[in-house]
Amino acid sequence: MKKTIAVLQGDGVGKEVTKSAVKVLESIGKRFDHSFRIQSALIGGEAIDQTGEPLPKETLAVCEKSDAILLGAVGGPKWDHNPSALRPEKGLLAIRKHFGLFANLRPVKAVPEMMDASPLKEHLVKEVDMMIVRELTGGLYFGEPKRKTANGAVDTLTYSRKEIERIVEKAFELARLRKGKVTSVDKANVLESSKLWREVVEEKKSYYPDIEVEHILVDAAAMKLITQPSSFDVIVTENLFGDILSDEASVITGSLGMLPSSSIREDGFGLYEPVHGSAPDIAGLNIANPSAAILSAAMMLKYSFGLEKEAAAVEEAVYSVYKDGYCTTDIQKTGHRVLSTTAFTDKVIEELEREFVSDHIMSAYV
Ligand SMILES: NC(=O)C1=CN([C@@H]2O[C@H](COP(=O)(O)OP(=O)(O)OC[C@H]3O[C@@H](n4cnc5c(N)ncnc54)[C@H](O)[C@@H]3O)[C@@H](O)[C@H]2O)C=CC1
Ligand SMILES: CC(C)CC(=O)C(=O)O
Numbered sequence: 001m002k003k004t005i006a007v008l009q010g011d012g013v014g015k016e017v018t019k020s021a022v023k024v025l026e027s028i029g030k031r032f033d034h035s036f037r038i039q040s041a042l043i044g045g046e047a048i049d050q051t052g053e054p055l056p057k058e059t060l061a062v063c064e065k066s067d068a069i070l071l072g073a074v075g076g077p078k079w080d081h082n083p084s085a086l087r088p089e090k091g092l093l094a095i096r097k098h099f100g101l102f103a104n105l106r107p108v109k110a111v112p113e114m115m116d117a118s119p120l121k122e123h124l125v126k127e128v129d130m131m132i133v134r135e136l137t138g139g140l141y142f143g144e145p146k147r148k149t150a151n152g153a154v155d156t157l158t159y160s161r162k163e164i165e166r167i168v169e170k171a172f173e174l175a176r177l178r179k180g181k182v183t184s185v186d187k188a189n190v191l192e193s194s195k196l197w198r199e200v201v202e203e204k205k206s207y208y209p210d211i212e213v214e215h216i217l218v219d220a221a222a223m224k225l226i227t228q229p230s231s232f233d234v235i236v237t238e239n240l241f242g243d244i245l246s247d248e249a250s251v252i253t254g255s256l257g258m259l260p261s262s263s264i265r266e267d268g269f270g271l272y273e274p275v276h277g278s279a280p281d282i283a284g285l286n287i288a289n290p291s292a293a294i295l296s297a298a299m300m301l302k303y304s305f306g307l308e309k310e311a312a313a314v315e316e317a318v319y320s321v322y323k324d325g326y327c328t329t330d331i332q333k334t335g336h337r338v339l340s341t342t343a344f345t346d347k348v349i350e351e352l353e354r355e356f357v358s359d360h361i362m363s364a365y366v
């Protein structure tokens with residue numbers, strides 16, 4: 001298979017972890033005989049510095065010609081005082097909107113060997129494997145107007161029925177392939193947009209009689225994520241709630257550096273990025289956990305290219321590195337050896353190559 005991938009490293013640790021993901025994709029390409037052509041382009045703070053725009057036209061052109069987008073993270077203190085039009089985060093919101101990437105899938109899976117590394121280990125009595133389905137192109141992050149007067153600000157939360165329907169359908173479809181349960185998170189006791197959200201979920205559920213449906217208010221959901229994480233399968237929610245709840249859920253896995261994501265639309269085109277940001281506090285130190293970025297590349301293989309076997313090989317390789325007793329500084333566990341970003345990445349590639357050699361030995365005997 002031949003694919004072109006737009007790689008937008010962005011800022012801070014985004015640069016380090018996307019390099020890891022690209023190395024892993026190259027290794028997968030060699031092992032399974034695929035050609036992944038990498039096309040790099042600017043986004044975020046670095047794009048502002050070099051072009052005056054957080055999402056330059058040239059970047060959009062590169063992405064338009066690609067089969068998928070791999071992104072690191074944007075932002076950092078250097079740009080914190082820029083006027084809002086020149087914020088790196090604007091570039092990220094704009095690229096999601098431009099490509100209509102309404103469904104942000106954020107799997108939260110605790111690696112069994114690393115459950116001791118979670119501050120919530122007492123609650124992790126059963127396996128945790130949930131999928132947060134976050135609406136990504138509507139809600140507060142896209143509200144207008146933004147500023148009323150010098151002494152007042154306003155953010156608007158707008159959702160159309162159609163926008164809610166398509167994300168809710170996506171959640172039901174995913175639940176069918178998983179454990180068959182959808183938890184819809186809203187604030188329907190207060191917000192009109194949440195009342196509409198709940199109405200749509202109630203309507204849609206009659207088309208999915210095989211799926212168990214529950215509604216939870218977002219404040220209670222935040223509590224239940226910590227106390228009963230294994231009770232969730234698919235969580236569907238609006239943009240802001242999903243952003244906050246997924247960072248919270250990352251704690252279950254031991255670190256924010258463990259959570260990958262895909263942002264997709266109906267035709268399968270997608271943008272793949274870790275859930276975390278540019279982590280300016282550790283940027284440039286070669287200590288960021290590359291797991292989230294590498295697992296995001298695995299999601300690309302599965303969701304945009306339909307390469308299920310290859311995606312599983314990447315996931316297996318990352319898990320094996322933890323199983324073999326290695327980790328990065330953010331997710332330490334007694335007895336595990338802490339590796340740098342690059343050394344951890346090399347271990348993942350060693351695992352992939354080891355699997356490759358054993359595949360060949362097996363096929364020699366068949
Ligand atoms: N998707 C994106 O591009 C996002 C960008 N941001 C931007 O990133 C900048 C920093 O934001 P923060 O609130 O600090 O959130 P952050 O997610 O960058 O960092 C939060 C904490 O998690 C740690 N962390 C994050 N990723 C890690 C990794 N791979 N390995 C080990 N530790 C990791 C950081 O060191 C920090 O202590 C801001 O400019 C923000 O706007 C924030 C979230 C998402
Ligand atoms: C610009 C922000 C909305 C990025 C973020 O925190 C996210 O998408 O998780």
Ligand SMILES: [Mg+2]
Pocket residue numbers: 243244247275
């Ligand atoms: Mg976030």
